[in-house]
Amino acid sequence: MNAPLLDVRDAEIVFTARRGGVTRHIQAVSGASISVARGQTVGLVGESGSGKSTLGAAAIGLQALDGGEVLFDGTPMPAEGSPAWRTLRRRVQVIFQDPFSALNPRQTIGQSLAEPLRLHSMGPRRSWPDRIAELLELVGLNPEMARQYPGTLSGGQRQRVCIARALAVEPDLIVCDEITSALDVSTQAQIVALIADIQKRMGVALLFISHDLGLVRAIADRTAVMYLGRIMEAGPAGEVFETPRHPYTRALLGAAPIPDPVLEARRERIPLRGEIPDPADPPSGCRFRTRCPHAREECAKRTPLPEPAGGAIVACHFWREITGTEDRS
Numbered sequence: 398m399n400a401p402l403l404d405v406r407d408a409e410i411v412f413t414a415r416r417g418g419v420t421r422h423i424q425a426v427s428g429a430s431i432s433v434a435r436g437q438t439v440g441l442v443g444e445s446g447s448g449k450s451t452l453g454a455a456a457i458g459l460q461a462l463d464g465g466e467v468l469f470d471g472t473p474m475p476a477e478g479s480p481a482w483r484t485l486r487r488r489v490q491v492i493f494q495d496p497f498s499a500l501n502p503r504q505t506i507g508q509s510l511a512e513p514l515r516l517h518s519m520g521p522r523r524s525w526p527d528r529i530a531e532l533l534e535l536v537g538l539n540p541e542m543a544r545q546y547p548g549t550l551s552g553g554q555r556q557r558v559c560i561a562r563a564l565a566v567e568p569d570l571i572v573c574d575e576i577t578s579a580l581d582v583s584t585q586a587q588i589v590a591l592i593a594d595i596q597k598r599m600g601v602a603l604l605f606i607s608h609d610l611g612l613v614r615a616i617a618d619r620t621a622v623m624y625l626g627r628i629m630e631a632g633p634a635g636e637v638f639e640t641p642r643h644p645y646t647r648a649l650l651g652a653a654p655i656p657d658p659v660l661e662a663r664r665e666r667i668p669l670r671g672e673i674p675d676p677a678d679p680p681s682g683c684r685f686r687t688r689c690p691h692a693r694e695e696c697a698k699r700t701p702l703p704e705p706a707g708g709a710i711v712a713c714h715f716w717r718e719i720t721g722t723e724d725r726s
């Protein structure tokens with residue numbers, strides 16, 4: 398087996414913040430592992446504040462780790478800003494939520510797209526206009542748009558430009574951090590269809606971060622579910638969505654409408670009660686225990702480590718009991 402393209406192992410990320418004269422250590426990511434194979438789409442889901450963006454930033458070397466490691470193509474992620482990192486940054490691109498702030502309003506679309514070509518010396522300068530036209534066509538935009546400024550484009554068109562810009566340098570992996578959440582619903586579907594199509598045609602791997610379970614279900618091969626800095630469940634997307642084993646995954650699916658009518662009819666309706674606890678003072682043992690309908694004493698004492706469950710992994714002491722799986726192998 399080849400090494401995964403991206404392999405984040407036991408990542409720890411702690412932010413130090415001062416509030417009201419008190420120093421707080423925010424445990425944004427705590428022992429989280431996630432891997433993405435070449436050409437694969439991995440969805441990363443979880444409520445706001447669960448650490449998805451922080452983990453995504455670590456995956457592209459924009460966020461240093463306090464523990465664990467990030468391997469890209471089998472090699473440790475170089476320090477941000479180093480020459481090795483700049484080389485690697487061509488292979489790993491990122492697209493963010495807000496297509497309005499992502500483009501320089503004083504640059505034409507053509508200039509915005511030429512920038513990564515220049516930065517990473519992608520072919521001779523005279524080849525760039527053709528390449529830019531090709532990139533615009535690839536994302537379903539008129540090549541004439543290269544002369545326009547972002548101010549004249551819709552949100553969906555701008556996000557298409559951001560996708561074209563990420564593709565300009567022929568990356569192996571694109572981290573997509575909530576790339577549709579600033580867009581209206583019909584545009585969201587178009588952007589997801591576009592990125593899925595590009596993923597298939599170009600074979601690029603995606604780490605698709607979203608709190609929209611329907612979108613992730615539509616696009617991901619594998620899914621990881623994150624809660625308060627930890628991965629609670631991960632596995633093939635179909636398995637995680639159809640036979641969720643972790644109480645958090647089950648609650649998330651119960652809380653969100655699912656576009657698939659069969660799944661929608663089958664889902665459990667356990668509401669996800671309460672707020673995510675303070676990440677500077679997380680619950681002992683299982684971090685989900687303060688909101689888990691199945692929590693018991695044991696859950697406060699021992700931290701559940703991810704263990705194999707079918708084709709997935711689950712971090713819960715009692716998943717077998719909860720899912721009615723009697724087999725205690």
Ligand SMILES: Nc1ncnc2c1ncn2[C@@H]1O[C@H](COP(=O)(O)OP(=O)(O)OP(=O)(O)O)[C@@H](O)[C@H]1O
Nearest residue numbers: 412414423425444445446447448449450451452676
């Ligand atoms: N630079 C920072 N300094 C201090 N705390 C931070 C910083 N960045 C993130 N955090 C905190 O780390 C935790 C994880 O944040 P993160 O943005 O990774 O979550 P997320 O899952 O991406 O949430 P969302 O769905 O809202 O984007 C949160 O408690 C957040 O407040």
Ligand code: SF4
Nearest residue numbers: 683686689696713714
């Ligand atoms: S370990 Fe306990 S608290 Fe955590 S998810 Fe499982 S049952 Fe719930």
Ligand SMILES: [Mg+2]
Nearest residue numbers: 449450451575
């Ligand atoms: Mg985020």
